[in-house]
Amino acid sequence: MARSSFHLSTRQTVRDGPSALSLRAVAREAGVSPAAPYHHFKDKGELLDAVARQGWDMLKASLSEARPPDADVDANSELGVAYVRFAREHPALYRVMYDCSRDREALPDNPNEKDSAFGRVREAMIAAGADPSDEIGLELSAIAAWCAAHGLAEMAAFKQFRHLKEVMGGEDAFLRGVFQHMGAITRAKSCSPDQS
Numbered sequence: 001m002a003r004s005s006f007h008l009s010t011r012q013t014v015r016d017g018p019s020a021l022s023l024r025a026v027a028r029e030a031g032v033s034p035a036a037p038y039h040h041f042k043d044k045g046e047l048l049d050a051v052a053r054q055g056w057d058m059l060k061a062s063l064s065e066a067r068p069p070d071a072d073v074d075a076n077s078e079l080g081v082a083y084v085r086f087a088r089e090h091p092a093l094y095r096v097m098y099d100c101s102r103d104r105e106a107l108p109d110n111p112n113e114k115d116s117a118f119g120r121v122r123e124a125m126i127a128a129g130a131d132p133s134d135e136i137g138l139e140l141s142a143i144a145a146w147c148a149a150h151g152l153a154e155m156a157a158f159k160q161f162r163h164l165k166e167v168m169g170g171e172d173a174f175l176r177g178v179f180q181h182m183g184a185i186t187r188a189k190s191c192s193p194d195q196s
Contacts, residue, residue, distance in 0.1 A: 015092075016092075018048060018051075018092060018095060018096045018099065021044065021047065021048065021051075022044060023037040023038060023041060023043070023044060023047060026047070048096055048099075048100055049100050051093070051096050051100075052096050052097045052099075052100035052101065054093075055090065055093040055094065055096060055097040056097060056117065058086070058090070058093070059083070059086050059097070059117045060115070060116060060117045060120075062082045062083075062085070062086045063079055063082050063083065063086075063117050063120045063121075064115070064120065065082070066078045066079050066081065066082035074124075074128055074180070075124040075127060075128065076121065076124045076125060076128060076145060076179065077175075077176050077179035077180050078176070079120060079121055079124055079145075079149075080145065080148065080149045080152070080175065080176075080178075080179040081172055081175045081176055081179065083117075083149040083150075083153065084149060084152050084153045084156055084175050085172070085175075087150075087153035087154075088153065088156060088157070094153070118142060118146060121142045121145050121146060122138060122139075122142045125138060125141055125142060125145070126138070144182075145182070148179070148182055149179075152175065152178055152179075156171065156174075156175065161174065164177075
């Protein structure tokens with residue numbers, strides 16, 4: 001029942017959104033007594049936590065499959081594209097993942113593990129030349145990249161970007177372009193002569 005309830009709740013969350021999820025609705029959809037899900041989950045919050053953990057596992061799998069299409073695209077850009085694609089393909093699950101993580105000490109996807117979703121971003125940064133001994137700088141860079149991907153996931157569907165997507169050859173090309181331009185302002189500023 002636990003696995004069945006979990007899969008039904010994940011499906012119901014994706015279909016109807018997290019606010020429609022309830023243990024009674026899961027029981028009804030599973031064709032079991034209303035009390036049955038309570039043997040596995042004490043309340044809706046625990047059920048949503050389980051759904052969120054599944055989402056983090058799915059995101060980790062999506063990021064592990066991300067590979068640059070050619071040598072001109074860096075791994076961080078491709079991770080960003082995979083992140084945004086995941087958010088766009090699973091919007092309700094994506095919401096649950098972050099809603100359930102907001103008040104936690106750490107994301108369910110342990111960011112200190114190399115194979116975690118966040119760990120993959122850190123490792124890609126090290127592979128691109130970031131100093132692994134600069135733990136704070138690396139952490140801040142990974143957070144900045146994660147926040148950029150999160151923001152772009154929220155904004156990628158904006159109609160204002162439609163013309164860029166068309167000119168650039170589609171959504172993935174647009175996303176890669178945005179990620180490749182991250183830091184362009186900082187690089188330009190560091191290359192400009194001192195104006196003092």
